[in-house]
Amino acid sequence: MTTLSEPQVHQQLAELDDSRLRVVLMLEIQDGAQQRFLDVYEELRHRVASVPGHVSDQLCQSIDDPRQWLITSEWNDPHSFLEWVDSPAHREMVKPMHGCVSDRFRSLRYNILRETSAKGGATGTRRPEEVVAGSPRAAGAPGGMPQVQPGPDGVIRHALTFTVKPGSEQKVAKILSAYTSPQARVDETTSLRRTSLFMHGNRVVRAVEVVGDLGAALRHVAMQPEIRAVEEAINPYLEEDRELGNPEAARAFFARAALPAVHHTPVVGRVRGDVERQALVYPVRKGNGAAVAKLLAEQDGLAAADPANPVLGSTVFQREDTVVRVVDLQAEAGAQPAAALGVGGEREATVLGSLLDLGPEGDLRTAAGVARFLAECDMRLVTDRSSQDV
Numbered sequence: 001m002t003t004l005s006e007p008q009v010h011q012q013l014a015e016l017d018d019s020r021l022r023v024v025l026m027l028e029i030q031d032g033a034q035q036r037f038l039d040v041y042e043e044l045r046h047r048v049a050s051v052p053g054h055v056s057d058q059l060c061q062s063i064d065d066p067r068q069w070l071i072t073s074e075w076n077d078p079h080s081f082l083e084w085v086d087s088p089a090h091r092e093m094v095k096p097m098h099g100c101v102s103d104r105f106r107s108l109r110y111n112i113l114r115e116t117s118a119k120g121g122a123t124g125t126r127r128p129e130e131v132v133a134g135s136p137r138a139a140g141a142p143g144g145m146p147q148v149q150p151g152p153d154g155v156i157r158h159a160l161t162f163t164v165k166p167g168s169e170q171k172v173a174k175i176l177s178a179y180t181s182p183q184a185r186v187d188e189t190t191s192l193r194r195t196s197l198f199m200h201g202n203r204v205v206r207a208v209e210v211v212g213d214l215g216a217a218l219r220h221v222a223m224q225p226e227i228r229a230v231e232e233a234i235n236p237y238l239e240e241d242r243e244l245g246n247p248e249a250a251r252a253f254f255a256r257a258a259l260p261a262v263h264h265t266p267v268v269g270r271v272r273g274d275v276e277r278q279a280l281v282y283p284v285r286k287g288n289g290a291a292v293a294k295l296l297a298e299q300d301g302l303a304a305a306d307p308a309n310p311v312l313g314s315t316v317f318q319r320e321d322t323v324v325r326v327v328d329l330q331a332e333a334g335a336q337p338a339a340a341l342g343v344g345g346e347r348e349a350t351v352l353g354s355l356l357d358l359g360p361e362g363d364l365r366t367a368a369g370v371a372r373f374l375a376e377c378d379m380r381l382v383t384d385r386s387s388q389d390v
Contacts, residue, residue: 021078024108025071027101034066037100047093053080078109079287082320091252153266155193156214159207159259159317159324166202168237173199175233177383180226190216194386196326198279198379202239205259205279205324205379207317259317259324263297265304267313267328275312276329278340279379284321288355293318295352296325296342303339311339337374
């Protein structure tokens with residue numbers, strides 16, 4: 001068995017590493033709230049400047065439409081920004097801004113590849129990364145829920161994740177699985193295609209597939225009395241309270257719970273017999289979420305093109321260091337646990353193992369290690385409903 005040397009592992013990790021981060025926030029300020037917005041920003045910018053990893057920020061106003069504003073900030077690395085933006089301190093800090101900003105905004109995050117200095121010289125060349133969160137919010141959609149772009153098959157994929165109180169898992173699973181499905185057709189252009197709900201310990205992941213307008217589909221579902229009853233029934237079991245009837249509280253919940261689809265490998269052509277849907281949540285070492293998601297997607301792309309591989313397609317959802325992979329496999333996939341886990345060859349197993357917290361005895365290069373790890377990160381399927389019975 002060939003083992004990668006330490007320098008080789010670090011080289012592989014470097015290729016997946018992140019660079020400096022540029023965050024772009026495009027806002028529409030409510031009529032009459034511009035001065036209040038400026039006052040809030042003036043206070044916030046000094047507080048943000050003290051956050052570790054923050055480099056600079058700028059506030060700009062459109063010369064064509066005075067309601068349109070742009071905030072850009074630069075960070076030493078994505079890890080510093082992501083750790084701050086997902087913290088309770090950040091949520092409390094930005095609350096005063098919610099009353100000034102309309103529901104139409106875009107949040108974009110880019111790795112800095114090149115820049116031109118004052119003397120005109122280009123500095124730095126790095127591998128491009130995908131936008132982590134770059135889609136506009138749907139008008140009228142639940143606060144914080146992005147209107148993401150459809151995949152090559154015309155399907156929009158998105159997920160929500162939240163945790164419930166330890167000990168309540170069985171009750172929550174029963175509630176979430178026993179509901180009356182809403183009508184799949186929303187309007188002439190929008191319909192629900194599939195809803196898959198998984199649990200791992202006390203973590204819940206709900207993955208949805210929509211054709212058309214994600215916001216319209218979510219509003220449609222949220223208005224159904226059966227769905228409202230389910231959401232109210234699980235509220236007492238949530239680790240973090242939510243008030244979906246309160247616009248500000250709903251915005252905060254959906255922003256916390258959003259788990260965007262960052263990579264998708266479509267199912268094409270070679271389906272034989274039954275197909276199983278499986279979800280896995282990966283224990284990512286701090287700061288490695290984007291690298292894990294990218295590596296898994298690369299392996300799934302190769303697997304889906306291999307007729308002998310049981311992986312037919314997958315969607316990788318990722319936010320910061322939460323990575324969930326929903327994979328469609330041929331029914332006999334249990335005989336190939338490495339493929340189900342997203343592990344390719346030995347080199348890929350070594351790199352992925354370096355990005356994950358496998359424990360002191362974890363090793364993805366052995367069959368026993370793969371089987372054990374698969375059992376640990378496999379999510380329980382609570383319900384999976386297609387367009388016929390969504």
